Amino acid sequence: MAGAVPVLVTRPQREAAQWVEGLRGHGLAARALPLIDIRALQAPELVQALAQARERLAQYRAVMFVSPNAVGHFFQDFKPNPLSVGVDQAPTAIDTRAWAPGPGTVQALVQAGVAAGRIAAPAAGSAQFDSEALWHCVAAQVRPGDRVLIVRGSGAPAVEGGQGRQWLAEQLRAAGAAVDLVAAYERAAPQLSQEDLALARDAAHGHGLWLFSSSEALAHLQALLPQQDWRQARAIATHPRIAQAARHAGFGAVHECRPTLSDVATSIKSLYAH
Structure with a gap:
């Protein structure tokens, strides 16, 4: 089940690519959706x-x-x-x-x-x-x-x-x-393609899992989709302050975990094991 759920990695492009590769190595369907342009x-x-x-x-x-x-x-x-x-x-x-x-x-x-x-x-x-x-x-x-x-x-x-x-x-x-x-x-803030925006909207409706390692990335997402309802959205946050920001933004389910690849992968898998 977890392997079919798109995990959207919101780190800057270079780091996102590394995390996507690592998460795919754990059997997860990760995709890069960088929300910070460096x-x-x-x-x-x-x-x-x-x-x-x-x-x-x-x-x-x-x-x-x-x-x-x-x-x-x-x-x-x-x-x-x-x-x-x-x-x-x-x-x-x-x-x-x-x-x-x-x-x-x-x-x-x-x-x-x-x-x-x-x-x-x-x-x-x-x-x-x-x-x-x-x-x-x-x-x-x-x-x-x-x-x-x-x-x-x-x-x-x-x-x-x-x-x-x-x-x-x-x-x-x-x-x-x-x-x-x-x-x-x-x-x-990044310039997202129409394909990326569609992916973001799908994830906002629960058809994906957001991975946030920065409150700034979350703020950029809100600015890109200002009218979006996030109550069906699910997120993993790698710091309590980021988790708090996601909850404040209206994300329906926000889970916290340590910011290491193995911990993130384990946390994601655990969400879909129940």
Whole structure:
């Protein structure tokens, strides 16, 4: 039964494709329906700010990357990667650490050449992969006077410094650290085809299962279908705040699970086993 139910993966295109492949490997009929469009920075002043942040990398105690997209756009054309030297090598190497909120970002950092010994992230068995879980791991490392850079995205129209992770920035400042914020990419609502819109409407009537990993994706969906009734819609949300947003939007059935592929696949299968 579960294998015939379309699971709509709403992550950005690149991540959605990876998740579709993974879910299909679990016997699920997953389809990509990206609800966040990721693109390079367009505004010259934001491009310049990103370049300056790269140049100042050695001044930071740590750099927090909010997502795999943050990693990819920050290190794009930034070679050699200054964080690729192991922490026990080259005494003159910079001492900057990389922070990641979850395994997807950790994987992106490793693929970008960041030495594993430089990465701090929540343990694989954590209940959630978010700012709170990351802060639990790194709070003891923060010293008064440290400088931390948060690399994030910006909504459209793009704004200086980007948006998101305000809670983490507040914790860092309360601990005495100086926090800089830089946008590495832009997020925007997608342009869906008529076929995609029809797929979304079918899923709104219960002929599919939504997989949400972002409240922003949900907001874009509501904007794309402003008159849609969601009472028959079913969703899996990978964070309590996203689940709350889906319920507030009127989704009839919303289930929460950990944001790992195996947990999501198991949760989906369990829904159709009863």
